[in-house]
Amino acid sequence: NAGVMQNPRHLVRRRGQEARLRCSPMKGHSHVYWYRQLPEEGLKFMVYLQKENIIDESGMPKERFSAEFPKEGPSILRIQQVVRGDSAAYFCASSPLGGPGVILYGYTFGSGTRLTVV
């Protein structure tokens, strides 16, 4: 089992460009969570998705950020028109179940994508 795979590992974008971050959950996991880690900070929740559904996007900035988890393929976190303040490490985690199942099985985190905006 390859674990949670995130790519790219490092991404450099110029201000105004788009950033696309990909996350492939562990095999058998249908729940995906995205977190952002700003410099010198802990991880902060952004969004929770199931296949084809956004369950909770309360931690996502209202503008420029979007996330999806299609029926086939990885989950994508998209940041449009990036600014310097978007520079951070973005982590994806997955679980086999949501709700109480998360308590039971916990998350598995990926190694993150470090986005640098220049």
Place this chain on the structure above:
Amino acid sequence: AQTVTQSQPEMSVQEAETVTLSCTYDTSESDYYLFWYKQPPSRQMILVIRQEAYKQQNATENRFSVNFQKAAKSFSLKISDSQLGDAAMYFCAYRSPASGGSNYKLTFGKGTLLTVNP
């Protein structure tokens, strides 16, 4: 809203000795889950130990143990017989109980950077 505070930005320990990392949290809930995660330079978030608030017994995983003081809302991590491979950023995290809303979210502290000196 729950908050998690790690008051020690950095700690150091001699190899083979014991170190304790502090964590306090604020919540109005009576049942919840607490975690310590390790983040080595590879950025991978690794679960070290978890504690259910309804359990009075402190969790232990090999050289890692916690001192859970529910009334004081304190959750410290003790690392015994420290090894060079323990050097990492350590994050304390809180999760709401299964019966509550948003029970899939983790709230993290800002982290403590642990250095292990040979």
